Amino acid sequence: MPLKYELIKKDKYTNARVGVIHTASGDIPTPIFMPVGTVGTVKTMTVDDLKEMGAKIILGNTYHLYLKPGMDIMKKAGGLHKFMNWDRPILTDSGGFQVFSLADNRKISEDGVMFRSHIDGSKHFFTPEKSIEIQNDIHSDIMMSFDECVDANASYDYVKNSMERTLRWAKRGLDYHKANSHPDQSLFGIVQGGMFKDLREISARETVAMDFDGYSIGGLSVGETKEEMIDILNFTTPLLPEDKPRYNMGVGTPDYLFESFEAGIDMADCVLPTRIARNGTALTSEGRVVIKNATYKEDFSPLDPECDCYTCSNYSRAYLRHLVNAKEILGARLLSYHNLYFLLKMCENIREAIMNDSFLDYKKEFYEKYGY
Numbered sequence: 001m002p003l004k005y006e007l008i009k010k011d012k013y014t015n016a017r018v019g020v021i022h023t024a025s026g027d028i029p030t031p032i033f034m035p036v037g038t039v040g041t042v043k044t045m046t047v048d049d050l051k052e053m054g055a056k057i058i059l060g061n062t063y064h065l066y067l068k069p070g071m072d073i074m075k076k077a078g079g080l081h082k083f084m085n086w087d088r089p090i091l092t093d094s095g096g097f098q099v100f101s102l103a104d105n106r107k108i109s110e111d112g113v114m115f116r117s118h119i120d121g122s123k124h125f126f127t128p129e130k131s132i133e134i135q136n137d138i139h140s141d142i143m144m145s146f147d148e149c150v151d152a153n154a155s156y157d158y159v160k161n162s163m164e165r166t167l168r169w170a171k172r173g174l175d176y177h178k179a180n181s182h183p184d185q186s187l188f189g190i191v192q193g194g195m196f197k198d199l200r201e202i203s204a205r206e207t208v209a210m211d212f213d214g215y216s217i218g219g220l221s222v223g224e225t226k227e228e229m230i231d232i233l234n235f236t237t238p239l240l241p242e243d244k245p246r247y248n249m250g251v252g253t254p255d256y257l258f259e260s261f262e263a264g265i266d267m268a269d270c271v272l273p274t275r276i277a278r279n280g281t282a283l284t285s286e287g288r289v290v291i292k293n294a295t296y297k298e299d300f301s302p303l304d305p306e307c308d309c310y311t312c313s314n315y316s317r318a319y320l321r322h323l324v325n326a327k328e329i330l331g332a333r334l335l336s337y338h339n340l341y342f343l344l345k346m347c348e349n350i351r352e353a354i355m356n357d358s359f360l361d362y363k364k365e366f367y368e369k370y371g372y
């Protein structure tokens with residue numbers, strides 16, 4: 001059976017809500033942050049690390065997995081769960097986002113997108129059907145429709161034409177999914193429309209009419225201002241059905257997560273926590289800490305005094321600074337673990353706050369301490 005969304009409780013004062021997404025690979029409490037495991041690994045984390053920190057679902061990138069290790073290996077491994085030894089839910093993107101943002105020599109047509117691999121320049125062609133076929137080979141629990149994500153400054157005419165093509169692609173992908181996917185696999189439609197509310201309304205209405213298992217809001221966190229993101233998010237989210245999961249793509253800073261969940265979003269993902277960790281930056285209850293700063297040279301206190309994660313329970317800021325400055329892999333690993341734990345724990349606290357009708361109180365307390 002495809003996923004089922006169970007609404008547990010709506011916050012009394014906002015559109016935030018607590019729910020559970022029931023999938024064949026396990027249950028996902030929402031609101032939830034989803035760590036990104038681009039090529040079958042959440043960088044530097046073992047699957048035991050991910051379970052220990054409370055990760056309930058991770059992402060795989062279709063474009064990257066298609067190029068490496070490739071679908072021949074993926075199929076022989078029996079899918080990504082077996083390949084990476086992860087027995088919880090996996091969500092995959094459609095590959096469209098990376099094709100448009102990473103590949104070279106892209107040529108878009110009604111049928112799909114021709115592109116050259118960013119790895120070796122080899123030529124490939126993705127269609128809505130091909131995207132679902134690859135996500136099937138990955139054994140994705142939650143798949144995304146093939147879409148075009150336009151940047152925040154695209155013209156009205158370009159966004160309109162792109163959104164209309166994304167709707168046609170969504171129907172093609174849905175038809176292929178119904179005819180070829182395993183019954184346990186679910187497919188989300190993606191709402192586009194750029195910064196234009198009339199186009200967002202058309203995209204949402206037409207996408208919902210196709211009756212997907214869940215709905216993503218695409219085309220945000222692509223260069224628009226925070227005010228624009230929040231405005232489009234708060235306009236679009238209520239257009240989506242209450243009885244299906246809602247996913248805001250590419251969102252990962254604490255404030256963007258709070259704003260997303262306050263709007264009624266259930267799921268979010270971003271490479272941010274592991275990416276900034278590799279550059280020596282930590283998310284803490286007192287705001288960002290750039291650990292390589294000389295400030296921390298003789299600071300033998302925990303990274304985050306309010307965090308009980310493995311990193312904060314066993315190592316000091318001075319030691320983490322030393323590792324990062326010495327370019328030791330352990331530095332990236334310990335900071336990645338903490339950043340992911342921090343966001344997952346924040347989501348757990350948000351779920352608890354919604355259950356107590358104190359979401360806004362928690363948001364205010366978090367923002368004041370974090371320094372927003």
Ligand SMILES: Nc1cc(N)c2c(=O)[nH][nH]c(=O)c2c1
Pocket residue numbers: 093094095096097147148149150190217218219220221222249250251
């Ligand atoms: N910020 C975003 C991040 C993403 N991974 C995506 C995506 O995968 N598809 N479509 C999107 O619009 C999109 C936006």
